[in-house]
Amino acid sequence: MTAILNESADDLAGTEKVYAFFREQLLSRTLTVGDRLLGERELCLRLGVSRPVLREALRSLAMLGFLDIRHGKGAYVRKADIGVLSDFFTFCLAQQPDMMDDIMQARVAIECQAIRLACVRATDGDVSRIGSLLHRLMETLHDVDDGGEADFAFHMAIVEASRSPALVTLYQSISELLKRSHVQRRLETSGTPGIIDYLVEAHRDVFLSILARDPDAADQKLRDHFAIGDELRRKSFIAAFSRKAAPQEKD
Template sequence: MSETSTGETEGRSGTERVMAFFREKILSGEMASGDRLPAERELAQHLNVGRPLLREAMRALSMLGLVEIRHGSGAYVGKADVSVLSDFFTFSLAQEQNVSEDIMQARMAIECQAIRLACERATEADLDRIGGCLSALVKTLGDPEKGGEADYRFHDSIVRASHSQALITLYRAISALLKRSHVERRRTTYTAPEIVNDLVESHRRVFLSIVEGDGDAADQRLREHFAIGDELRRKSIIAAYSKGGLDL
């Protein structure tokens, strides 16, 4: 057995040893997506676990997309399914207090770094995609559901333009909560024309900052966009209560 499977893992349960084996092999680069795994008997002996336990662990890894089991051929290293990670974050964070504020802070951290990278790395295809999302955002101003979805796609396209797989994965992991946040914000702003116009102009400035390729300016405009969004949301809530538009 390897060094990590003797002294270091003696106190681990069988399942933990199986998980640790895959984690360590993938992190070290010894295994990559598509590589064939050792035969079940060999792997069970190597990890000092029973074959029934190994099968259960492999099924769990398969559900996460980390292992691909091909009947008649064996097991292969797969690729993690980000949607599973998104479900985990959604269930976990949705139970926390002030989740909307926490998600907003995480979103700002990811997007502000992503937009800097996008200024350096964005391709013509990326710019076309972001511009198309901006057009879709304008066309859906009167529909909170579609508008919120369009708003999310605009910001997601910025993160994708960073070409940072880590940022893209983290952003997608909280995508369900982000989409909900966008829709909720749209519901409080879409009935006020002056607020909607400011929203469009703010998105337009963010897009142009990426086209210009100035990372510092883009970062600043995006932060201003977040601040404007918060201020517009507050104004719309005040206006709604002042007009009796919200049920108390």
């Protein structure tokens, strides 16, 4: 039993060596997308791991979308699949209480910085795309699912216009949860008086602030949008609770 445990521990340590080596090679830019890794024999000698351990570690990296293993040719660095990261965050965060509220806070942090950068970095094409998505959002105001999807696309375009790979990656990694949040918030506030006018005005003001290339104004408009949205959601909860309580009071 001790021998088995020691072997397992050695395998785990060997796997960590492979991961650490691969990570360092990427961070130092020694390896980039499309590059071929050293051969198995060279890697085993360099890292001091066995071939079975190396192969298993490389297979794991391939499953995560970081490597492309071509039989008879070797392993090549591939561009990471953001979908894998999105699944990871979804599985992790889905287990937490108050997940949607927490996701909203992350959204505020990412988008408010992104819109400031977008005011400075956005190309004419970026601005045109945001405008087109604003038009799509207006066309889906009365549809919870399509409207929520259009709302997400509008805000995603703002983050992409920041031209910040880090912010875009972080936002995409929680995209499935964000889409669910958009639809859920639309559903919760669909019966709130003035919600349609609010959606039109709030998103139009955010877009116009980007057109004006004013980071401070854009940041504030976006924060106002989030704050008013939260207030409308709170009111919808109170109204729904009041409707449920009314029949009981009559009885």
